[in-house]
Amino acid sequence: MSNASDRRALIERLRTRFGERTVVTDAAAIEPWLTDWRGRWHGAAEAMLQPSTTDEVAAIVRSAAQAGVALVPQGGNTSMVGGATPPEDGSALLLSLRRMNRIREIDDDHAVAEAGVILADLHQSAGERGARFPLTLGSRGSCTIGGLTAANAGGTQVLRFGTMRSLVLGIEAVLADGSVHNGLRPLKKDNRGYDLDGLLVGSEGTLGIITAVNLRLVPAVRERAVAWVGVDDPQDALDLLRGMQRETTAVEAFEILPEDSLQRVLHHIPGTRPPLPGNHRWHVLVEAVAAPRDAAAPDLLLQQLLERAIAAGIVRDAVIAANERQAEAFWRIRDSISEAERASGPAAQHDISVPVDAMPRFMIEAAAAVEQAFQGTQASGFGHLGDGNVHFHVRAPQDRGAEWIRNEAPAAIRLVHDLVTAEGGSISAEHGIGQMKKEELLRTAPAARIQALRAIKHALDPCGLMNPGKLID
Structure with missing residues (x-):
């Protein structure tokens, strides 16, 4: 990694060439961008570079490569795995792409x-x-x-x-x-x-x-229909999805969540209301759309499909949003799960994927295995049933909180990843590896995959100056 004098000399050269708007060294202006979205990683950087064109990015990267100074690219700083946070030793400079917004x-x-x-x-x-x-x-x-x-x-x-x-x-x-x-x-x-x-x-x-x-x-969407559905278990939800897919290509979203996730949202998120009367063990949020040239009305299509599923005993109850406001209210519940989980207390969170057909069984069996291995925890998953993506949370025992996260959560995370790997799944479905999952990637991925990743990294970035400490070293 670069030393302080190399970085300072580079900063001065870039400031002379591009000006203070592009080369920001004010600590107060840089500070908000040094911590990841979840607040888990805190980095340091002597400067934040803000190019406005591709030519400026190229010039900055060339100069940084000649000086041996690492760069950490950053957009909205919304990474869930610390993927856009600079190293804490200040050995890299931030490269913000936010001015390139055309x-x-x-x-x-x-x-x-x-x-x-x-x-x-x-x-x-x-x-x-x-x-x-x-x-x-x-x-x-x-x-x-x-x-x-x-x-x-x-x-x-x-x-x-x-x-x-x-x-x-x-x-x-x-x-x-x-x-x-x-x-x-x-x-x-x-x-x-x-x-x-x-x-x-x-x-x-x-x-x-x-x-x-x-x-x-x-x-563009001409109109959409959004339904909230109550089912007994995730397998019923998957059967509902498969039945819908046999009849139409209009279904764009199919989300599953357990009753406990719904209750956390209702408790912690103001203005949310239960979509269905009574309690159901599992819930499904489904959206179907019609484009301008599509003939079928999505609300009538969903109504027909749900009526058949109810008659077949797959669905216990369902409601189709009567208007756009109610549709947004349904989606607000789904989009607020992570916020409600944070408000509920410390938890070990996983973004994982398994084969779609295995997802219903995995959600139940993995939760039982974790709760048995770590007494006092509560485990459950929600996510995108149609693509096998499970957001799996292991909540700390109520009386141990931060202490459990610090001492026992790493073992729980390893157990979840072992269960995922045994299913032929992935320890990262949509959030990436970043710095949070780097060690687990090395532990769980096949040796051939790690070897290939390292070879590609070395070929394209032989000096290791592109976002150091993330994904693969």
Whole structure:
């Protein structure tokens, strides 16, 4: 890693060339960006670099490479795994992409957005053209396109459209030596070897700095229908999903949560109300949509499908939102689970995935195994049933809280990851590895995978200056 004199000399050279707006050294201005979104990691940086063009990013990276100074790229700083937090020893500089916030090009079927474009702004721009970008998540008001691409973000519409990787048509990025890769003009057929764009998606800034992305757009939603469904167990929920998928492609979201998650939201989030009367062991939130050229009305479609499921004994009760306000109220419950979990007390949280067909059994069996191994804990999962993504929480015993998190949670996390690995799943579904899961990746991943990751990292970033300490060393 660089020494202090190397960093200071680089900072002065960049300040002379680009000015104080691009090279920020005021500690108060930098401070908010040194801590991750969850407040678990705190870093240090002598400067925050804020380029506004790809050429400026390239010049900064070239200068940093010559000086041997590491860079930590950052967008909205919404990483759930400490992926955008600089090292605590101050050995790296922050490289903020937030000033690169232009939508360079937009049409009915694609948009070229710079790395600092906020997701909600892309949604608005696409909507003004009668189109939409079909990826959304709770942090849409602050997360940025570059970060979403670097993390291969998921969200609630993966069921129909896939993760960020499925929506990326091309990438522009500055590589570790300061050269620029321009893949923004996608070709339907291109067999010139390795897919560099594909490597950059999900690379967490460890292979280069993403500066712009060409993204797929789809037709805007003409109308949508949102239903809240009560079921006895996750297998019934999966049977409901499979039945719906046999009948239609209109289902875009299919979320599952247990009764205890619902009760935590109702208790901690003001203004929330139970969608159904009585208690149900499990709940499903399902959304179906119709595009402008679709003939079927999604509310009638959902009504027919749910009526059949009730008659078949798969569904116990269901309600379809009567209007957009009620639909948003249903979604607010789902989007508030993490906030309610935090308000409930300390917990070991997992973003994991298993094969879809195994998810119903896994959610029940894993919770039982953890609660048996760690007496006094409460474990449960919620998530995206259609893609196998489980957000699995192990809540600390009520009387031990922070002490349990400090002393026993690491063993509980290892147990959960062992159960996931035994199912052929992944210890990171949509949040990435960052610095939080780096050791667990080394412990659980096959040796061939680790060897390949290290070889790719060394080939593209031989000096280890791109987001050090994240994903793979």
